[in-house]
Amino acid sequence: MQQTTDNQDHAAVELSVHDYMVGLGRNARAASRIMMAATTQQKNDALLAIGDVLNEQREAIAIANAIDVAKGEANGLDPALLDRLALTPERIDSMIEGLLQVAALRDPCGEITDLSYRPSGIQIGKMRVPLGVVGIIYESRPNVTIDAASLCLKSGNATILRGGSEAINSNRAIAKCISAGLAKAGLPATSVQVVETTDRAAVGELITMPAYVDVIVPRGGRSLIERIANESRVSVIKHLDGICHVYIDDNADTDKAFDIALNSKTHRYGVCNAMETLLVAEAVAAQVLPPLAAAYAEKGVELRGCSATQALLPGINAATESDWDTEYLAPVLSIKIVAGMDEAIDHIAAHSSGHTECIVTENYSKARQFLARVDSSSVMVNASTRFADGFQYGLGAEIGISTDKIHARGPVGLEGLTSQKWIVLGDGHILA
Incomplete structure (x- = not known):
């Protein structure tokens, strides 16, 4: 098992980290175009299928997680971080339950509001739409891989997930389950991609790819979030402290x-x-x-x-x-x-x-x-x-709590992972 995971890591960086991340970005951008048109039923089917695969693959997930925990203990990882890292049967149950809960939430995509007529005869309104590609950077807790993936999927986004190196084997095992569930539902496996390399340069690449990534959500310590806020060329949804x-x-x-x-x-x-x-x-x-x-x-x-x-x-x-x-x-x-x-x-x-x-x-x-x-x-x-x-707050789940003022503020759920665009309805109207 150890040899397999090491080989995967080498394969992920056989190209330069830059080329590898650009490849992920291109895949995510292409998948996002399909996801933005996916129906609520398709997205819910994917979430339920991922839950089924997680349940089937409990043993594989537990084996991968045991490798991470053993490495963490050997490297002197803080006990609190070791606790966050561990995937007990109960935590796997919670991950599956979380998928069911997100599937039951109202889908915000496609909602049209403020529809009204203008004196010219056209109708204008606002339609809620996905952000596109969401990059999420987090530490220690492999269950965040499922939380983040489920919220991004339900809100019609593609996502690139970069978990902490201490959870790399757990995240890979979970990523395989997500890919299998997406395939069962007929959605692109590249809708959710887990960064396979532990090279820290991958974070620098992810936050400087505005052609492929629309927003970054960092979840971690202050130093991580400050770095991303200072260096990112992509919009960031963040909070630094909870004072x-x-x-x-x-x-x-x-x-x-x-x-x-x-x-x-x-x-x-x-x-x-x-x-x-x-x-x-x-x-x-x-x-x-x-x-x-x-x-x-x-x-x-x-x-x-x-x-x-x-x-x-x-x-x-x-x-x-x-x-x-x-x-x-x-x-x-x-x-x-x-x-x-x-x-x-x-x-x-x-x-x-x-x-x-x-x-x-x-x-x-x-x-x-x-x-x-x-x-x-x-x-x-x-x-x-x-x-x-x-x-x-009744959001069902959250991807984080934002202390920013734009674009999302407070707990960020499905609606916070969407935006609005203006729509105009006419019937041959032209401007005189």
Whole structure:
């Protein structure tokens, strides 16, 4: 098995990496023209067929994944990354279930909106269409190969997937299942292509091929995303950090505030929609913070506070200026006591990454102001930041969460992988 995978890697780079990637790009562009005209039934048939093949090939996938995990252990891969890398039977079940869920989602392609007559007699409107070719770059988690492929397929796009080198054998095994499922449904196998080489130069090629790739979606650490944002000649849908805030207003219901602040931080730590900074109005700080601090202590959360917070919660660490700009992804929380909503909004404007912010308040006017004045991809009233998720928003699945303002913002599902074009309907109309 090891010899086979090594041979595949050599075959992938027998040409130069540039020529190899251009070949993938040409294949993807040709496939995208077929995919954009594919019916919903064809796309759903492909998704269901891929699920069937995955189920049939469980053993082959497990063998390939075991090679990756063994290599990761030998190379001292971080335990958290090893956990993400492993494909347990339950995770394969989840991959298959994910395909079924995407197949059940409404197909956005071809939807016509805003159709109206102009004085000239023509009708104009907008039709939702695929983006074309989507390049996705990700690390560690081979299940992303299925997630990304399924969303791109359902939205009528072709895709080039470049997973992390640590998951190369797993991704190849999954790619074979995808190709077989596409063939069963009568769609081009090149609609989904996994980059077969682990050479890092492949990423540089992928992000500089605007003739063949329409958009890049990076999923990984900050260094990867910054590199792609800086070097890409293709449009990028990205987010760098999830520095999310919860502001407890002086008009908050304290029970709601307790539950929301605790859940936003401790439901899961290593996720981009976890709260990293808690802002509390000084009028309610003495009432709200001590019980919260006790609850955080039970969960093992380290607290770092401003001087006013330290005075109220003796023994906690001081928050430095860098803490306000840090995505911890860990049981660490920075806390700041503010005069009121205006100061909270100013702090968010200065330190937020534009991901998700929440106000806890019973004051309708303040809630409306917060929604209008806070410029993040998700802004919430009286709800945990953990709801900032494609599944929770009813998108069925997401390819990522964008903190950009164009073209997609927030959780990116099927609609985020499409665009709109103007359509004009006439009956021999000419311009006089």
